[in-house]
Amino acid sequence: MDVSHDQAKILDLTVAGHRVATPCAEIGEGAPALLLPALSSISAREEMLPLARELGQTYRCLVPDWPGFGAHPRARLPLNPANLHAFLDALLAAAPGPYALGVAAGHAAPYLVAAAQRHPGAFARLVLVAPTWRGPLPTAMGPERAAWFGRIRRAVEMPLIGEALYRINISPPIIGRMMRAHVYAEAAHVTPAVIAAKHRITRQSRGRFGTAAFVTGGLDPAASRADFLALFGDRLPPVQVLRPEGAPRRSGAEMDALIGTGRVASAPVPGALSAHEEFPRDIAAAIRAA
Structure with a gap:
């Protein structure tokens, strides 16, 4: 069986009264699995496809784009945690599974966990890869500068000047520097082709809105570490955290705090x-070994 080819389909969802046409990749055969890409300036379902292909001998993987992200024109949906939670509710209504496996990376992880709490029985197990809950600016600058985050977001969302600010801060050199600093562990993997592909993602229509929301903490699903850890209650299926050895110090500390609870x-x-x-091969092996 060839699992290298993915078939795309569109789920026509309604989220908070907005039509959200959601492209999804379908890869593999076997038990249903839902794979959620991370939320970031360069987020797209394509980042999950190598892992889906690795898992495709065992699982039939559904890989959607988040609203406001992806390598396609973005939906006109106000981007906030409530609407992202509502998006997953709509997705699970349209493609209910039940899923033998739910995988989420980065900021998608707490959204998947919250969805599993709201939909008991939807997932047999969850795997969280490098789970995060706090956006880049709140992580780097701390809560004492929170007043600035909203101002920065509003500036990037403004017509004309916002697009100019966005283009300056999402140029290929900056994308390459960001990826080498904390996205990839091996600088040699950040090739010109990879940077070009990521830059194409950022150039999609309305791309600046998802970036502005994520970077400034506008998509943070929790207000504190305590709130994040409180998501991991008794009603969840088994949860596995895959903790990257090269995770940035502050993000890694949040992953270690979660692991330290003994709940995962x-x-x-x-x-x-x-x-x-x-x-992706190492991640797939860790998933299969659990």
Whole structure:
């Protein structure tokens, strides 16, 4: 069986009164699995496809784009945590599974966990790859500068000047620097072709809105570490955290705090914040070994 080819389909969802046409890849055969890409300036379902192909001998993987992200024109949906939760509710209504496996990377992880709480029985197990809950600016600058985050978001969302600010800050050199700093663990993997592909994602219509929301913490699903850890209650299926060895210090500390609760199983994996994309074979092996 050839699992290298993915078939795309569109789920026509309604989220908060907005039509959200959601492209999804379908890869593999076997038990249903839902794979959620990370939320980031360069987020797209394509980042999950190498892992889906690795899992495709065992699982039939559904890989959607998040609203406001992806390598296609973006939906006109206000981007906030409530609407992302509502998006997953609509997705699970349209494609209910039940899923033998749910995988989420980065900021998608707490959204998947919250969805599993709201939909008991929808997932037999969850795997969280490099889970995060706090956006880049809140992580780097701390809560004492929170007043600036909203101002920065509003500036990037403005017509004309916002697009100019966005283009300056999402140029190929900056994307390459960001990926080498904390997205990939191996600088040699950040090739010109990879940078070009990521840059194409950022150039999609309305691309600046998802970036502005994510970077400034506008999509953070929790207000504190305590709130994040409180998501992991008794009603969840088994949860496995794959902790990349090269995760940035602050993000890694949040992963370690979650692992330290004893509420999740864990395994070390190579990589940084995009381990699922950089080392898909290792991630798939860790998933199968659990």
